Amino acid sequence: HGIINGNIYRKLANELKNSLCLVFMENLDFQYHPEVNDDYVCPDIMLICDRKNLKGSFYKGIPKFIVETISPSSAKRDKTEKMDIYEKAGVEEYWIVFPQGKSVDIYYLEGGKYKLAQSYIMQDDVEDEDYNAETEISLRGFSHIKMTLSEIFENVDE
Numbered sequence: 001h002g003i004i005n006g007n008i009y010r011k012l013a014n015e016l017k018n019s020l021c022l023v024f025m026e027n028l029d030f031q032y033h034p035e036v037n038d039d040y041v042c043p044d045i046m047l048i049c050d051r052k053n054l055k056g057s058f059y060k061g062i063p064k065f066i067v068e069t070i071s072p073s074s075a076k077r078d079k080t081e082k083m084d085i086y087e088k089a090g091v092e093e094y095w096i097v098f099p100q101g102k103s104v105d106i107y108y109l110e111g112g113k114y115k116l117a118q119s120y121i122m123q124d125d126v127e128d129e130d131y132n133a134e135t136e137i138s139l140r141g142f143s144h145i146k147m148t149l150s151e152i153f154e155n156v157d158e
Contacts, residue, residue: 011145011147021047023047023048024048027042030058032086032088043067044067046063047142048061064091066086068096069099090112093107094107099153102153103121103122104152135148
């Protein structure tokens with residue numbers, strides 16, 4: 001969980017140097033109803049670009065991108081409750097990363113609803129005909145930011 005989040009965070013942070021955007025890993029609460037003080041979640045990774053909505057340990061704007069890395073204890077909440085929160089808040093892109101099975105589901109907000117745009121299961125055996133570890137994934141809103149499946153799952157053993 002932590003290794004994957006670190007891999008994605010590091011890639012995003014390096015690509016966003018000298019930009020107005022900031023990336024946070026497990027340390028900034030997203031207050032999805034700014035008028036209600038106790039309506040917040042803490043995404044694994046959150047990318048924001050409007051700093052005016054950054055208030056101490058809370059962010060009250062609309063994140064550009066969120067990642068949740070699934071653990072057995074968080075799977076249902078990340079795939080239902082949190083996904084619904086992010087969809088209703090208007091988060092443009094949401095990734096769900098599964099360490100077990102090394103897979104990534106990518107959702108884009110279209111017409112106010114999330115649509116599954118891409119789904120990858122990493123096959124890192126170069127001898128296998130479905131080898132895809134070097135497949136590049138780019139963020140929809142930041143097409144210059146690209147990472148491979150092998151970079152996402154680097155140092156992760158099943």
